[in-house]
Amino acid sequence: EAGVTQFPSHSVIEKGQTVTLRCDPISGHDNLYWYRRVMGKEIKFLLHFVKESKQDESGMPNNRFLAERTGGTYSTLKVQPAELEDSGVYFCASSQDAVRRETQYFGPGTRLLVL
Amino acid sequence: AQSVTQLGSHVSVSEGALVLLRCNYSSSVPPYLFWYVQYPNQGLQLLLKYTSAATLVKGINGFEAEFKKSETSFHLTKPSAHMSDAAEYFCAVIRRDDKIIFGKGTRLHILP
Numbered sequence: 001e002a003g004v005t006q007f008p009s010h011s012v013i014e015k016g017q018t019v020t021l022r023c024d025p026i027s028g029h030d031n032l033y034w035y036r037r038v039m040g041k042e043i044k045f046l047l048h049f050v051k052e053s054k055q056d057e058s059g060m061p062n063n064r065f066l067a068e069r070t071g072g073t074y075s076t077l078k079v080q081p082a083e084l085e086d087s088g089v090y091f092c093a094s095s096q097d098a099v100r101r102e103t104q105y106f107g108p109g110t111r112l113l114v115l
Numbered sequence: 116a117q118s119v120t121q122l123g124s125h126v127s128v129s130e131g132a133l134v135l136l137r138c139n140y141s142s143s144v145p146p147y148l149f150w151y152v153q154y155p156n157q158g159l160q161l162l163l164k165y166t167s168a169a170t171l172v173k174g175i176n177g178f179e180a181e182f183k184k185s186e187t188s189f190h191l192t193k194p195s196a197h198m199s200d201a202a203e204y205f206c207a208v209i210r211r212d213d214k215i216i217f218g219k220g221t222r223l224h225i226l227p
Contacts, residue, residue, distance in 0.1 A: 004158075
């Protein structure tokens with residue numbers, strides 16, 4: 001069974017540009033999460049989808065970040081316009097919607113560098 | 116509020132020696148605790164998970180962790196370190212709203 005996949009693996013953009021990150025969860029997983037690790041800091045929660053609905057987006061830093069999950073399958077996270085402080089590793093995770101506090105399985109991450 | 120604290124951002128052990136990575140948690144409810152590992156240029160991989168069943172949890176690659184409520188600890192151990200264990204290790208607690216709270220990570224270095 002394929003794990004969580006993320007694309008691209010790396011992205012280098014200039015300040016002010018737009019970047020879109022993609023996450024494909026494990027097939028059949030209704031829950032999809034985005035996390036971010038800024039350099040030198042902890043990995044922090046951004047948001048949680050249940051199917052195509054945003055369950056919790058309390059961790060989104062500001063309105064330059066837009067996440068979507070059309071059709072309840074893959075998700076995209078768009079940063080527009082990107083700022084220097086957005087640099088970091090963006091992780092996606094998924095879990096089955098069986099019980100609460102279900103194990104989340106993570107993807108390899110997208111390493112974003114904003115110059 | 117729930118949190119985890121990892122003691123030591125870098126730990127070095129000799130190959131064949133005991134690995135001990137420390138994690139203390141804070142939680143007002145019975146916690147579900149995890150250890151994840153990130154190998155170089157890879158994603159986060161689940162090592163093991165504690166969900167209030169057995170206090171000694173065995174994970175992959177010979178790792179195990181013991182939940183000690185009295186010490187609010189969930190330390191990760193491996194009897195004999197291997198070069199391939201060099202990675203960054205994250206202790207984490209999952210909240211009831213499914214948010215994972217991560218520690219700052221401990222980078223494990225294996226000395227030949």
